[in-house]
Amino acid sequence: MSTHEHVTCTFCGCLCDDISVEVEDGHIAAVKRVCANGRGVFAEHCSDARRPTVEGREVDLEEAIAEAARILDQADSPLIYGLSSSATEGQRKAVELADVLGAVVDTTSSVCHGPTGLALQEIGEPSCTLGEVRNRADLILFWGCNPSASHVRHFGRYSVTAKGTLTPRGRQDRTVYVVDVRPTGTSKTADHFLQLRVGSDYEVLSTLRLLVRGESVPAEEVGGVSVAELSELAERMKSCRFGVAFMGMGLTMSAGRNVNVAELFSLVAELNDHTRFSVIPMRGHGNVAGSDQVLTWLSGYPFAVSYARGYPQFGPGEFTAVDMLARGEADAALILASDPVAHFPRAAAERLAAIPTIVLDPCENLTAGVARVVFPTATYGVDAVGTAYRMDNVAIRLRAVVPTERPTDEQVLEGIIQALPERAAQLEAVT
């Protein structure tokens, strides 16, 4: 029996790096400090020595790589999608493969915080680290997110109850606001809960901007919330020592999308005329922040990038996976560490069954069920080392606590690139 301390859980963007894992005979025997959502990352770890498959037939790795390369080479408009549950090492190779193929590469950001990325490009993101939140923040605002269900240890490690340098009494040293369209486990922890009408986030955020500027609002209520309550929130935000807004899908998935987020980012930026205030998007997948980072390093854009013209082009709505699939524009797909058949609208998901699809994933998922080529890969953070970015864009090292015979995403993708020597040579000649 060996015990591994300070292991990182990759389930969500909290990337809790204080997990203790006991290993016996090469298998995980016990996991401590992990939350209910993350327990399965270790307890249900897909570790069997499964071989790759081509049309359901088990083959060796070389044959699967050759078939994947053939499919992608013959495609006119290949799509590479997912990335966010891989490590940055795998993500870099996925972008390299897109460049070699002249493919589109998109990530789960496009159905998560893609609109946040658009707002960031327009307004900027007045951000900070979770360590600063833990140690300094005395006003916490959750807008359109429910970490009690999605980021279970966020409260204790970083925000609501965390004890830090300037917040030694934890919960008693903070005021917590929740803004949402329904009561949630998160709103039950709050000092103040403002319940909005669905689709009114933009109006309410605009009203808060007016109130922060000291302008009058000739209305009794906006979006289902009294102006008196909004005035109180505006004053608290202006007078706090350090405020942090955490925002989620309630803004990015509702009508207005990126415009909602831009309004929040503008509000936060303007609050810095009065005090210190930051905003942190609640990132879902363990390394979805890393996928934004890697794509931005390599292409200049965080998602929805096409290399079809030989240089990166950014096109939300055009090069985003849901749009490309629903319009029938992708004629082959490589899905890395995600499950779009489970998480895309039906019209987009069905396209993946109609075209040759390649899946790299540690576990069997619904997309693997319709794929032509499936690579069971190692799990970064459990049986493979790597790097992931927490929701505040702090890089965290992922450890391997058990051995595996499976290849990593990086190794499979490198194998596919190596199987496309003519395309790689063409790219080399251009660059």
Added chain:
Amino acid sequence: MSVEFQLITGRTREQAIGLHKGKSSQPYRDATHVVEMSGQDMSQIGIDEGARVRLRTPAGSGEFVVREADLPTGLLFVPMGAAANDLIGADTAGTGMPSFKGQPVEVEPA
């Protein structure tokens, strides 16, 4: 008779725990084929906790088990997953993001 509501989808702990068992597993199916609704709306439609209803949008339809929840009237919540996505259209308004929250939906007893 069908009644129109607004639908939002999102994460639940049951969905998150179930997905580790596999998306074809019973825990995941049970966690994602649920629709949460206010008690007032349930009374108005004339359905009880555990009843089956059909949700219908222009994109598609599906059957879900009703669970009473603390929601405003007129709002439904379905956990994220393949069942919910049968109801979501693929239009992204030029952003890449479908309308996973705020989708008009009709409800009728199954």
